[in-house]
Amino acid sequence: MQNTATPTHCPYCALQCGMNLTPTPDGTVEVSERADFPVNRGALCGKGRTAPALLARNVRLTSPLVRDAGGTLVPASWDEALDRIAGELRRTRAAHGPDAVGVFGGGGLTNEKAYTLGKFARVVLGTSQIDYNGRFCMSSAAAAGIKAFGLDRGLPFPLEDIPKSGCVILVGSNPAETMPPSLRFFTELKENGGTLIVIDPRRTRTAEQADLHLAPRPGTDLALALGLLHLVIAEGRVDEEYVRERTTGWEDARAAAMAHWPEYVERITGVSVPELRETVRLFCEPESAMVLTARGPEQQSKGTDTVGAWINLCLATGRAGRPLSGYGCLTGQGNGQGGREHGQKADQLPGYRKLDDPAARAHVAEVWGVDPDSLPGPGRSAYELLDALGTDIRSLLLMASNPVVSAPRAAHVEERIRALDFLAVCDVVLSETAALADVVLPVTQWAEETGTTTSLEGRVLLRRRAITAPDGVRSDLEVLHELAARLGVEKGFPTDPEEVFEELRRASAGGPADYSGITYRRLAEENGVFWPCPAVEEPAGSLPEAVDGGEDALLDAPLPDDPAGETPAGETPAWRTPTAHPGTPRLFLDRFATPDGRARFVPVSHRAIAEEPDDEYPVLLTTGRVVAQYQSGAQTRRVAELNAAAPGPFVEIHPRLAARLGAAEGDPVAVVSRRGRAVAPARITTAIRPDTVFMPFHWPGEGRANSLTNPALDPTSRMPEFKACAVRLEAVGEDRAG
Structure with missing residues (x-):
């Protein structure tokens, strides 16, 4: 156990706030301020401050549990539990085929664990049936971003740009409650003379801080965005030069917006025409402006089109790919961004590559040492996977998710989970879903393991182990290593997170989310690196001795600007070559990630939600x-x-x-x-x-x-x-x- 404070990051939301952890005599840790991390500057919400409570032995799982013949979960040895899981997965595959085995992951898994889980599903199990709860987070924003920009990263700029912008429209987000330390960016925006517009059917704590609060009827954000674009056009506020030089598809998007005149939008949304006009004025008059969306507009059956409409508003006004302007998504889960970038999502391979792209399959297969043709194709999305449990999917391996509470139509999802032939869950606590499992495996937590996460800014961060896990607890990487071996794959599933990350770097190289220029050594001395960050070769022997020797040596290495302790704070360490890629804090300033470098307008039109109120459900x-x-x-x-x-x-x-x-x-x-x-x-x-x-x-x-x-x-x-x-x-x- 270390006796000094370990700098790391909060286990909860995608801000990934910096904190210091100091071991305590009772085997947990004490949280203290870490002011050097720019996102929270030491501030923490109640969840972050109390996170160590989950490390206590009387709160968390410390032994595998196996359901006995009487239907009760009872303690078991690791070998018994792992043998049971491997045997059941093997039997399911033999009787029903590989796609009868499902894998469901979570946005709280580190990049290393998310990467390994996706590899395990496709290489060991041979199943296409893998997805994760991050599908329920920002998948609509991701889809819209890829359509418009050719690339999705939650925020294409750092949070520090928000206070410097002239106006921010915050759509369907309540950061005052969902990620409180971020509220200071919006407070500073107003202090700097900028304007905050909040769009939410509720007057939330965030809306109370706004200069203008619009309260549309739920499910009408698409019409609202189209109405604002209509007014931008009608009032002559389109940035014609920008549209001509940096975009395509404007005429079709313009025609779609013109069908949504202000009075029509007022009837749909409940937002008055004067409020619409004032929003356009506040958004268009400053030199810079942003639109940030969250789950409000995204968690809809038309979420992709809704986000697309807000992106169109940014493009028409020249508010994308310019300093202090742009569209961004406020990702929710701690590693929701990295979790989908590296293989948990049903249609994606590491590096944000598409699973149905032959070149992507060939690249990743070479890294994995398998035949590209052996990789299964895209599978079901998260809800569709859960809906198929007990029918097409007979056994499920679930990590870091609790769909009995978090999935839509949750009672039905619970029924489907109960209908499984076999369920294995890896978790920290006995969640409502774990309580239904046939085998439950207790796994390490954030303070007990080293690994990387990717924040809502696209900033790759290093969480560092501060304490040793209790006896009886193993890491998810160890679980996958042991299961792979029992299922006949002896190599390719290391338990050392840094070794996994080195493979992830190679698998992501050349992909949209390129991490190949990021190393644990680099993350240990920087406050994160923004992807894409392609690799640049450094001279042999140029890395400091202080961080050689694996994870333990890394954990003992000092965190300041120079691991060797020879470089003054704030200066570039001499061991880093001047050609090393700096990472990409701000995307799209020169070109968008499309073949022609131009952003694409996508024409969209308002449509109703899937289930409108009626006399029976008003x-x-x-x-x-x-x-x-x-x-x-x-x-x-x-x-x-x-x-x-x-x-x-x-x-x-x-x-x-x-x-x-x-x-x-x-x-x-x-x-x-x-x-x-x-x-x-x-x-x-x-x-x-x-x-x-x-x-x-x-x-x-x-x-x-x-x-x-x-x-x-x-x-x-x-x-x-x-x-x-x-x-x-x-x-x-x-x-x-x-």
Whole structure:
């Protein structure tokens, strides 16, 4: 165990805030400020401050569990548990074929683990059926970004650019609660004279900070963006020179926007024409401006088109590929970006390569030492994979995800999981999904392992091990190594994360997400490196001795600007060659990642959500997060301080709707959709539209919001429509409805 503070990063959201960890006598760690990391400058939210609580032995899993003949999960040895998993996966493949085995990953896995899981699925199991919960995060933004720019990276610029811009439109995001340390960027924007516009059907804590808050009806963000573009055109605010020199497809996109005149958009969205005009003025008058989207517009069955419409607004006004301007997506999960870049996603190979691209298959197959023809093709997306459990997919290996709480139409997903012949789960805690498994494996946590993550900025970061995991706990890399060996693949699945990363570098080389110029040595002395960062050869022997010798030597190496301790702070270490690629903090300044270097307008038109309100289900439900909980709550619901702040679910209702229902503050209210029913206390507030209710999605049981949500999928991204579905309200124990 180290006795000094280890600089690392928070295990939660995609900000990946910097923190220092110091071991404590009880075997956990103490968190302290790390002011040198530019994203949070030492600030942490409650989740980050209390993250060490999950390291305690009485909270986490410390022994494998195997379901016995009586149906009870009981402690077992590692050999027994691994033999059981390997045997069941082998039997499933033999009886039903490789695609009868599914793999489901998570956006919290490090790059090394995500990479290895994708390789394991395709090389060891030979299955195409792999996806991950990051599909539910920013897949619509990714699809739209690739269509328009030829490349997707959450933010194509660092967060530090936000305060320097003239105007930011924040669409469907509530960073004050979802990633609190980031709120300072928007506060500084206003302090610098910039304008913040927040678009959200609720008056959130973020919306309260805005210069202008627009509250559209859920599911109408596409029409809103088109209406704004219509006004940009009508008011002569198009940057004609930029459109001519840096884009293609403008005429078709222009024609589509002109069909969405302001009064028509007002009827669809509920946002008044004067508010639309004021938004256009505030956005267009400064020299620079940005649009940032999050789950609000993205988690829709038309999410790709919706994000595309906001990108079109940026392109028409010359707000992309220019300093302090652009479109970006605020990724949610800690490694949601890296998790899909390196092989967990059903249609992608490492380096953000497409699985159906022969050249991509050949490159990655060579790195893996396999025949390209042996690699399976694209498989099902996340919800489609979950929906096939127990029928086409008979066995499932699941890592770092809790779909019983987090998936849409969650009761149905739970039924499908129960219908499996076999389920194996790797997790830190006994989540609601792990509790249904046949085998549960306890795995290491963030403070107990070294690995890389990629933040919402595209900044690749090094998390460093601060303490040793308890006896009985192994890393996910060890699990995959042992399973691969039991299934006949003895080589190619190392347990050392740095060794895995070295292979990832080669696999990603030349791809859109090129990490080949990034090394653990480099990450150990820098505050992250932005991809793409292609490799540049350095002279033999130029690396410092202090970081030779594997992971343990790396962990003992000092973090300042020079691992050898010879270079003054802020100066470039002498051992780094001047030709080393610096990384790419800002994309698209010279050209876009398309064959001709031009951004593409994609014409889109408004269409309704998949399930509009009607007489039987007259109210819209939208879902989201609260500041003290995270995602499915599997971890944060085990932290006393966080539970005290957010003890359970609730239904946010406007006073007019509550009066029609006859509900008072705190009364239990049932929310009913075509898929299920959830019950939670009423929270009555004017901060929400009268035609809309809101529920956070962190809890299981009768308050499970995702029992209600609609799995209608975006045709391109395969994103489910979490953010809008038709419901009715019922006073519990009575027949009244509203």
